[in-house]
Amino acid sequence: xxxxDALAAAHDVRRARRTPAASRGCETRRRxxxxxxxxxxxxxxxxxxxxxxxxxxxxSGPLGLGFVVLAACGGSGxxxxxxxxxxxxxxxxxxxxxxxxxxxxxxxGPALRAFVGDDVVFDGSRSRGxxxxxxxxxxxxxxxxxxxxPTARHRYGAPGRYTAVLEVRDALGRRRSDATSVSxxxxxxxxxxxxxxxxVWPGQRRVAVVSPDSAEVTLVRWDDEGRFEVEERQPTAxxxxxxxxxxxxxxxxxxxxxxxxxxxxxxxxxxxxxAAPHASRPFGVLAVSEREAWVSLQALGAxxxxxLPDEGAPRLDPPLPAVEDARGLALLPDGRIAVARxxxxxxxxxxxxxxxxxxxRELWRLRVDPQDASDTxxxxxxxxxxxxxxxxxxxTLYVPSLQASLREGRFRGPRPLTFETTxxxxxxxxxxxxxLERFELRKQFDNRGFAAAGALNAHGDELYxxxxxxxxxxxLDVLRWTQSGSILDVGHAPQGVAVSEDDxxxxxDAYLSRRLVVFALGDWSRPPTPVATLPVASHEPLSPxxxxxxxxxxxxxxxxxxxxxxxxxxxxxxxGASDRxxxxxxxxxxxxxxxxxxxxxxGTAHGPIHWSANFDEVQxxxxxxxxxxxxxxxxxxxLFRSGGRDSPLGAPKAGLxxxxxxxxxxxxxxxxxxxxxxxxxxxxxxxxxxxxxxxEARCTGCHTPPRMTDSAWLEPARPxxxxxxxxxxxxxxxxxxxxxxxxxxxxxxxxxxxxYLHDGSAATLEEVxxxxxxxxxxxxxxxxxxxxxxxxxxxxxxx
Numbered sequence: 001x002x003x004x005d006a007l008a009a010a011h012d013v014r015r016a017r018r019t020p021a022a023s024r025g026c027e028t029r030r031r032x033x034x035x036x037x038x039x040x041x042x043x044x045x046x047x048x049x050x051x052x053x054x055x056x057x058x059x060s061g062p063l064g065l066g067f068v069v070l071a072a073c074g075g076s077g078x079x080x081x082x083x084x085x086x087x088x089x090x091x092x093x094x095x096x097x098x099x100x101x102x103x104x105x106x107x108x109g110p111a112l113r114a115f116v117g118d119d120v121v122f123d124g125s126r127s128r129g130x131x132x133x134x135x136x137x138x139x140x141x142x143x144x145x146x147x148x149x150p151t152a153r154h155r156y157g158a159p160g161r162y163t164a165v166l167e168v169r170d171a172l173g174r175r176r177s178d179a180t181s182v183s184x185x186x187x188x189x190x191x192x193x194x195x196x197x198x199x200v201w202p203g204q205r206r207v208a209v210v211s212p213d214s215a216e217v218t219l220v221r222w223d224d225e226g227r228f229e230v231e232e233r234q235p236t237a238x239x240x241x242x243x244x245x246x247x248x249x250x251x252x253x254x255x256x257x258x259x260x261x262x263x264x265x266x267x268x269x270x271x272x273x274x275a276a277p278h279a280s281r282p283f284g285v286l287a288v289s290e291r292e293a294w295v296s297l298q299a300l301g302a303x304x305x306x307x308l309p310d311e312g313a314p315r316l317d318p319p320l321p322a323v324e325d326a327r328g329l330a331l332l333p334d335g336r337i338a339v340a341r342x343x344x345x346x347x348x349x350x351x352x353x354x355x356x357x358x359x360x361r362e363l364w365r366l367r368v369d370p371q372d373a374s375d376t377x378x379x380x381x382x383x384x385x386x387x388x389x390x391x392x393x394x395x396t397l398y399v400p401s402l403q404a405s406l407r408e409g410r411f412r413g414p415r416p417l418t419f420e421t422t423x424x425x426x427x428x429x430x431x432x433x434x435x436l437e438r439f440e441l442r443k444q445f446d447n448r449g450f451a452a453a454g455a456l457n458a459h460g461d462e463l464y465x466x467x468x469x470x471x472x473x474x475x476l477d478v479l480r481w482t483q484s485g486s487i488l489d490v491g492h493a494p495q496g497v498a499v500s501e502d503d504x505x506x507x508x509d510a511y512l513s514r515r516l517v518v519f520a521l522g523d524w525s526r527p528p529t530p531v532a533t534l535p536v537a538s539h540e541p542l543s544p545x546x547x548x549x550x551x552x553x554x555x556x557x558x559x560x561x562x563x564x565x566x567x568x569x570x571x572x573x574x575x576g577a578s579d580r581x582x583x584x585x586x587x588x589x590x591x592x593x594x595x596x597x598x599x600x601x602x603g604t605a606h607g608p609i610h611w612s613a614n615f616d617e618v619q620x621x622x623x624x625x626x627x628x629x630x631x632x633x634x635x636x637x638x639l640f641r642s643g644g645r646d647s648p649l650g651a652p653k654a655g656l657x658x659x660x661x662x663x664x665x666x667x668x669x670x671x672x673x674x675x676x677x678x679x680x681x682x683x684x685x686x687x688x689x690x691x692x693x694x695x696e697a698r699c700t701g702c703h704t705p706p707r708m709t710d711s712a713w714l715e716p717a718r719p720x721x722x723x724x725x726x727x728x729x730x731x732x733x734x735x736x737x738x739x740x741x742x743x744x745x746x747x748x749x750x751x752x753x754x755x756y757l758h759d760g761s762a763a764t765l766e767e768v769x770x771x772x773x774x775x776x777x778x779x780x781x782x783x784x785x786x787x788x789x790x791x792x793x794x795x796x797x798x799x
Contacts, residue, residue: 591732
C-alpha cells in the first residue's frame with residue numbers, strides 16, 4: 001500500500017467511526033494477499049457519508065505486508081460498483097428487521113497454493129446474499145459469464161503469485177467483490193538436503209541444532225498443539241559446526257575437534273568420533289541416504305564420503321578434491337554435490353559441483369557486480385558463501401552471502417569507502433540446468449550487511465534469509481522476488497535457519513544467544529513473534545565478559561557499533577579469520593591494506609596492531625567503530641574526546657568502557673593459529689626439512705621464532721618497522737603521515753592467509769619470495785634455484 005492510499009483508508013475509517021448509530025452496515029475486509037482475513041463492521045451515515053466519498057480498493061505493497069481493502073457497500077447504500085440505477089438499502093441498525101434486505105457480501109475464501117497445470121478449485125460459497133458469481137483468475141483470464149455456481153476451476157500455466165477476484169451480484173443488481181491469493185509453483189521433484197547448523201528430522205517433529213562453544217548438539221521436539229521442549233543434549237567433539245540427520249543418527253562436523261561425531265538419540269554412551277585427515281577442519285555435513293553422508297574438509301578444499309553401516313564402525317573415505325576453502329554442501333537433483341568456496345577471490349565467487357561416482361568437477365561462478373555504489377546498492381563480489389539452497393522443483397540454487405566492495409575507496413576512484421558502501425547482504429540465483437548465474441536476480445538488502453544463512457519452505461515460494469549482524473530474518477517472496485517482511489531481534493549472531501516440513505514453524509539458530517527460537521509461520525499480516533525459545537547450550541562455557549565481547553564483535557545492530565546495520569567486526573574477520581580481501585583505506589590516512597588473520601595474534605600479544613602499527617591496544621578499534629562503521633562508539637563521548645584519547649596511540653582507553661574492554665578481551669582470546677594440514681605428524685617430508693634450514697639461515701632476523709615476528713615497540717608510539725621493498729604509491733600513509741616501513745606479520749598460519757603482503761600483491765608464497773623480492777630486500781632469495789624456493793615454500797606452509 002502506498003502512503004497516499006494508506007492515509008485515505010485511515011481517513012475513511014476515522015470518518016465512519018464518527019457517524020451516528022442509526023446507520024448502514026459496511027463490511028470492510030482487510031486481507032493479506034497470501035493469508036487469512038479479518039473483517040470489521042463500520043458504521044456509515046447515509047447520504048452525508050455518501051457525499052464525502054466513495055469506498056475505495058487499496059492495492060497491496062510488498063506481498064505479505066500490504067493490505068487489500070475491499071469495501072462491501074457504498075456510502076449511499078448502493079453497491080460499491082453499482083450503476084446509477086442500483087437499488088438503495090434501508091438503514092441498518094445492527095438488528096435483522098423483518099423484511100430487511102439481506103446484506104450482500106463476497107467471500108473469495110482463503111489463500112491457495114497449487115502446482116503448475118493442476119486444477120485449482122475456487123469456492124465462493126461463503127458469500128452471502130449473492131445469486132450470481134464470476135471469477136477472474138489473475139492471469140488475464142476469467143469465467144466467460146456470471147452464473148449461480150459459486151465455484152470455479154482453473155489451471156495456471158506458469159509459476160506466479162496470482163490475485164483471483166470474485167464478483168458477486170444479488171437479485172437487486174448490486175455488486176460486490178473479494179480477492180484471494182494463489183501461489184503457483186512447479187511440483188517438487190526431490191527432497192532438498194544441505195549442510196546447516198540446524199536440521200529438521202524428516203518425518204518427525206524433531207529438530208537438531210549445534211552448540212559450537214559448548215561442544216554439543218541439542219534435540220528439540222514438539223507436538224500437534226505447538227508445545228516445544230528440549231528432548232536431550234549430547235556432547236560432540238570440539239566446535240560442532242553443522243548437523244545432518246542420517247537414518248536414525250545425527251552426524252556432526254566438528255571443526256576444531258577435526259572429527260565427525262556420530263550420535264544416536266537416546267543413547268548418549270554410543271557416540272563415535274570419526275577422525276578426519278590431519279588438520280582438515282571438517283565443516284559441512286550432508287545426508288544423501290540413510291547410510292551415507294558427505295563431509296566438507298575446509299583446509300583441504302575437499303569432500304569425503306562417510307559410510308554409516310548398520311553393523312560395524314562408521315568410516316571416512318579418502319578425500320575428493322572440490323574447491324579451495326570448501327564449506328557449505330548441497331545435494332543436487334542429479335546426485336552431484338555442490339560445494340561452496342567460503343571466501344571468494346576477486347574475480348568471482350565459486351561453487352564446485354562434484355560427481356561423487358567418479359570425482360569429476362565443474363565450477364559454477366557468481367560474477368563480480370561492476371556497478372558503482374549508491375545509497376541502496378554496491379558493486380563487488382559475493383563472499384562468505386555457506387548455505388546452498390536448492391528449490392524443491394530442482395531448478396534453482398539460491399546462495400545467501402555478503403557482497404564485498406571492490407571498487408570503492410579513494411585510491412581506486414573519487415569516492416571514499418563508507419559504512420554503507422563496504423559490504424552488503426545479498427542473495428544470488430543460479431540456474432541448476434546450466435550452472436549459470438541469473439545475475440539480474442541478485443538481490444541486495446538495504447541496511448543489511450551479511451546474509452549468513454537461508455531456508456526455503458516446502459513449496460519453494462518463500463525464502464527466509466538470516467542477517468547475522470542485524471539479528472534479523474528477511475522474508476523473500478520467491479514468485480515476485482520481492483522482500484516481503486522482516487523479523488527483528490531474533491538473537492545474537494543467528495547462523496542457521498530451517499522450516500518444518502509442513503511449513504508451520506520457522507527455526508532460527510541464535511548462536512550467541514545460545515537459543516533456538518521458534519516462530520509460527522502464518523499470513524504475515526504482522527511480523528511473527530516467538531512461540532518458543534529453547535536453550536541450546538547445557539552450560540555457558542565463556543565468562544560473561546568474554547561472551548559479551550564475542551557478541552559485540554559479531555554485532556551490527558547495536559547503534560554504538562554500526563550505522564544502519566552494515567558492518568560488524570566479524571564481517572571482515574568471521575570466526576576471527578581474514579576475509580582475504582584488500583581494502584582501500586587511503587581516505588582513512590592509510591592505504592591498500594590486506595585483512596590480517598586475528599587467530600593466533602592474541603590481540604597485542606605479538607606487538608603492534610595492523611600493517612602500519614597504528615594501534616597499540618585493541619581498544620583503539622573504537623576509532624574504526626566511530627569512523628568506518630559509522631557507529632557512535634562504545635566509549636563515552638566525553639571520555640573519548642578528552643585526554644588525548646581521540647587519536648590512536650594516544651592516552652590508553654583500556655578500563656574506561658566495560659563493553660570496549662569486553663571486545664578487547666574477545667580479540668585477545670584468539671591465541672591459537674589455525675593448524676596446517678600440510679605436515680601430518682609422523683610423515684617425513686625431506687623438502688620441509690631442507691626448507692627449514694634455508695629459513696633459519698635467511699629469514700629469522702625478522703621472523704623470529706617462536707612468534708615468527710619481531711613486531712615490537714621500540715619506545716612508546718615508536719614501532720619497529722621494515723621497508724622490504726614492497727611499498728608503492730598505493731601503500732599510502734601511516735596515521736595520515738609518512739609510511740616508511742611495515743610491521744612484521746607473524747608467519748604462524750600463513751598457509752591460510754592468501755593473498756600476501758600488505759597490499760595483497762602476491763597471490764602465492766612463491767611470488768612473495770621471487771616476484772615481489774627482486775632486490776633481496778625481503779630476505780636473500782635471488783641466489784636460490786626453483787627447487788630451493790619450493791623447499792622454502794613447503795616449510796612455510798607447515799607453520
